[in-house]
Amino acid sequence: MTAPLGLAATIAAGASLGADRAFGGTHANADVFVRPVSIGAITAQEPFTSAIAAGIDPVNGKFGDGDDVAGLAGHLTGVTSRIAAIVMTGDLGPVVTLNPAVVRIHAFEAGAIAKVTLNGTAIVPTAAGIVIDTGANGIDDPNDIFIRLF
Numbered sequence: 001m002t003a004p005l006g007l008a009a010t011i012a013a014g015a016s017l018g019a020d021r022a023f024g025g026t027h028a029n030a031d032v033f034v035r036p037v038s039i040g041a042i043t044a045q046e047p048f049t050s051a052i053a054a055g056i057d058p059v060n061g062k063f064g065d066g067d068d069v070a071g072l073a074g075h076l077t078g079v080t081s082r083i084a085a086i087v088m089t090g091d092l093g094p095v096v097t098l099n100p101a102v103v104r105i106h107a108f109e110a111g112a113i114a115k116v117t118l119n120g121t122a123i124v125p126t127a128a129g130i131v132i133d134t135g136a137n138g139i140d141d142p143n144d145i146f147i148r149l150f
Contacts, residue, residue, distance in 0.1 A: 010050065013037040013038070013053070013081070014054060014055040015033050016033075023058065024060070024061040033055065033071035036079040036081065037054050037055045037082075039054045039084065042084075044086065045090050046088070046091050051105070054082060055150075056068050056081065057071050062105075066100060080150075082114070084115075085116070086113060087117050088118050088145070093133030096138060096139060098130065105142055105143070106134075106146065109148050113125050130148075
């Protein structure tokens with residue numbers, strides 16, 4: 001999948017949205033998120049304005065903030081979600097120090113991500129998460145890209 005410049009989207013593999021077909025809700029509108037899913041390779045160009053998650057429950061409907069959790073395992077215990085590869089290009093800054101208080105709007109989240117490259121340089125995502133600076137200001141802010149493993 002290649003994300004065109006400026007495309008704003010939420011891609012949530014493993015999401016079964018309720019009757020209202022929107023994130024959040026109770027009863028008939030309740031959502032279910034399952035973990036045994038995968039997304040193929042992703043090429044994203046700056047400006048990246050999306051959230052892409054495989055098998056992640058955003059809890060409050062927003063990916064990339066502090067309350068996200070792994071989706072349900074269902075009958076496939078021991079199976080995790082996966083993104084094959086993330087290739088990012090453009091005017092993106094370096095990896096910066098994570099600030100847990102920041103609520104970001106751009107995120108990649110999955111149980112495993114096989115490979116991540118930023119302008120040709122390999123970076124290693126973690127369970128705590130890493131932040132790629134998009135504003136070249138050297139700090140973690142809401143417009144930066146958050147990558148996290150579950």
